[in-house]
Amino acid sequence: MEKMATRDAYGKALVKLGEQNSNVVVLDADLAKSTKTIEFKKKFPERFFDMGIAEQNLMGTAAGLAASGKIPFASTFAIFATGRAFEQIRNSIAYPHLNVKIAASHAGLTVGEDGASHQAIADIALMRVLPQMKVIVPADGIEAEKAVLAVAEMDGPVYIRLGRSKVPIIYAEDYQFELGKASIIKEGQDVALLACGIMVAEALKAAEELAKEGISARVINMASIKPLDKEAVVAAARDTGAVVTAEEHNIIGGLGSAVAEVLGENVPVPLERVGVSDTFGESGKPQDLLEKYGLTAKHIQEAAYRVLNRKRDV
């Protein structure tokens, strides 16, 4: 299976955007080689601003550019973008609804060897809680590119979560990303697997394993965490009566919480959340971390068994 990191797709998309729209500008905080904004820098040096190791000013400067009619993409690692500069994003970007696109890479445990200090596992929660902010977690390189191109066309703040590691390509080139729309990748009637980011590929693997046992799992990519496709969540719950969420994020505050909110208010069916269990990560190879912290297809499969048992008990 072909693989690509979502950050690489971001770098590619930025170059396309740069060619299409002269108002697109890009800011980074001394991580251009890692976030892949360097691709834009090479083509459009006059529209690229390295702000140095100063994330608060990165966000504030992006706000000022947006207030002057530019379409800034502000990039750094997810941990610094959403943590270090949280209040700048809140007060200088989200509150005045400025047209800043925060594209943060190296999210989640798969940062790997750098360890817990660099592993953003609360970024979805931090961005999701901000009024006027939209949150997108692309599942593969195709979706990342389409999402980046799509958000450049809409007004207002957006957070796009990108990863360091290569992930399997799920979508074909003609895939169209739509904000606020979930994407059903596989139909199924027994259990619904709702995933985002790198966990979508894992959910697909889990569904294959479940199918061998005669369990039909629906796999839905919830890339648009905010706005969340409530109809798709409700329909999945109604049709299957059992929901599993999977995300490379703390199970508190992220996709699992967002889905739980919708289920609780509409169709309270059994739910199991796969994610980081409210703990910090550590250094290690990405795959070793995913296994140790319970974020693989096998863990989704086990969660499916648990939720199916609970469904029978209801």
Place this chain on the structure above:
Amino acid sequence: MEQQQEKLKEIARQIRRNIIEMLTESQSGHPGGSLSAVEILTTLYFREMKVDPANPRWSERDRFVLGKGHAAPALFATLAEKGFFPREELLTLRKINSRLQGHPDMKKLPGIDMSTGSLGQGLSAAVGMGLAGKLDNKDYRIYALLGDGEIEEGQVWEATMAAAHYKLDNLTAFVDSNGLQIDGPCTEVMSPYPIAPKFAAFGWHVEEIDGHSLEEISAAIARAKEIKDKPTVIVARTIKGKGVSFMENEVGWHGNAPSEEQAKQALAELV
């Protein structure tokens, strides 16, 4: 010239009266740091800045960012005086459904170029505006007004570094150095002094002036416009609560509104 100075002094007096009336009506807000910034705002909006109250989003306009967002009453009174919105609206300050929020909101009120209030964030936005102006080859200028307490925020120095790095000679920042912050004199709370050498060390052109002298403010702005490849900071020595005898240099008037009786006395002094 002299006639214009007299006119500006009259506008400044009117802005001060409006500040007192607004805060008395809302029974909430920050008089001290509003009154210390009046001459700077008056000079900017009535002498220097290219703005059009009928077209507040005019793309060629000069921009203003109030880093010390709690001085919003001074900015609102100035904008109303300039004609951005009706003067009567000033008395809705801080009330429910008002366009005049406790701190400036660019989405609500015409004439506000940036929403501010959380200290230390304004200068970064001004840097972004400066970069945009350079990128578009526009000749508009960007002004920011910071407090001396505000520059205790680390983000201010990130922005200061960036403005010099990108040679933003279209950016002029004022520091309204009234010497007081909420908990007491800045020297006791967390000294930001000396201010001028800090900005100079970051590569800025520095002016030090009396922040209540209309002549000195204008002269410093004129010099800032001549400086190439460097942003300018105008460190303005001011008096917190300026113009109202019992508020001057009193820490207690940072964030307390005057009573009806106190307002009467203040207005009697502002004639």
